[in-house]
Amino acid sequence: MDWMAFLVSGLVLILIISAVFSIMQKDLLVAVIGTAAISVVLSILFYLLQAPDVALTEAAIGAALSTIIFLIAIKKTDRFEE
Amino acid sequence: MRKAVAILLLGIFGYYFASIFLSLPFGEKREGVGKHYLENTISETGSVNTVTSIVVSYRGFDTLGEVTVLFLASTGLGAILFDVRRKKRNEQNASPIVRTTSTVFYPMIILLGAYVFVHGHLTPGGGFQGGAIIATGVLLMFMAYRKFEANHTLLSVIESLAGLTFVTVGLTGLIYGGSFLVNFLPLGTPNDLVSAGVIPIIYIAVGFKVGAELTVVLDDMLKTIR
Numbered sequence: 639m640d641w642m643a644f645l646v647s648g649l650v651l652i653l654i655i656s657a658v659f660s661i662m663q664k665d666l667l668v669a670v671i672g673t674a675a676i677s678v679v680l681s682i683l684f685y686l687l688q689a690p691d692v693a694l695t696e697a698a699i700g701a702a703l704s705t706i707i708f709l710i711a712i713k714k715t716d717r718f719e720e
Numbered sequence: 721m722r723k724a725v726a727i728l729l730l731g732i733f734g735y736y737f738a739s740i741f742l743s744l745p746f747g748e749k750r751e752g753v754g755k756h757y758l759e760n761t762i763s764e765t766g767s768v769n770t771v772t773s774i775v776v777s778y779r780g781f782d783t784l785g786e787v788t789v790l791f792l793a794s795t796g797l798g799a800i801l802f803d804v805r806r807k808k809r810n811e812q813n814a815s816p817i818v819r820t821t822s823t824v825f826y827p828m829i830i831l832l833g834a835y836v837f838v839h840g841h842l843t844p845g846g847g848f849q850g851g852a853i854i855a856t857g858v859l860l861m862f863m864a865y866r867k868f869e870a871n872h873t874l875l876s877v878i879e880s881l882a883g884l885t886f887v888t889v890g891l892t893g894l895i896y897g898g899s900f901l902v903n904f905l906p907l908g909t910p911n912d913l914v915s916a917g918v919i920p921i922i923y924i925a926v927g928f929k930v931g932a933e934l935t936v937v938l939d940d941m942l943k944t945i946r
Contacts, residue, residue: 690844690845691769691771691772691844691845691846691849693844694836694844694845694849695848695849695852698849698852698853698856699848699852702852702856702859703852703855703856703859703934703938706859706938707937707938707941710938710941710942711941714941714944
């Protein structure tokens with residue numbers, strides 16, 4: 639097994655862990671940070687799998703803008719899930 | 721009565737969907753389109769970046785749809801938040817470290833976004849990515865300076881002009897070449913900044929449009945009460 643396959647499987651593992659983590663959280667702020675981590679890892683994964691266009695989109699929209707929009711929404715509503 | 725109309729409409733839709741579905745040939749090899757793109761992109765569109773040539777040229781009409789979806793989303797957000805009383809944002813600025821860093825980085829981020837969408841046909845990236853990067857830069861200024869205001873009128877004008885450019889270029893292609901978004905400008909040498917005909921024009925328009933829309937969305941969200 640070459641190092642590329644190891645790297646990709648490790649990143650996918652991190653992806654799944656942070657996805658499950660952000661679903662389980664009751665604190666929405668932490669959950670949003672989890673989704674941001676998903677976006678960052680996904681963007682690295684896209685870059686490694688030779689899709690730099692998609693990686694740019696994922697980094698700019700997924701990691702930055704949608705996280706901030708979620709954060710503003712949380713600030714203006716409730717922080718904890720009922 | 722309404723139920724009868726709904727069932728009738730569903731039946732009509734179902735009939736057409738079923739006829740399309742049944743006319744699809746299954747089990748045949750339907751490959752070759754990707755190979756065609758990879759082999760003929762440069763000779764047909766003049767763009768070195770195959771992804772860009774697919775997004776803007778071969779599937780340009782879908783891109784117009786995507787831009788429209790984004791426009792509708794930002795308009796819908798504005799309509800929902802319109803009734804909510806606008807308030808002045810908190811007067812207190814961020815700390816000096818954040819402010820200084822933002823003033824240094826803001827022009828650089830805008831420049832990077834502009835670079836990404838101007839070079840969309842040469843390097844990875846394009847209108848959507850560049851516009852999103854520009855919106856991130858504006859967001860940095862929103863966070864650092866509470867008095868930093870986005871000029872909504874100017875942003876609407878930019879957005880409308882960009883959308884108009886896209887549709888005008890597409891319709892000119894329709895008149896000139898017989899189908900929407902036909903490349904009616906000379907292709908030029910591949911790998912040049914001014915090459916690939918209408919692709920850079922469309923991507924610059926998309927970049928401006930996406931940047932303006934996302935900035936309006938952020939501004940709308942930040943200014944609602946509470």
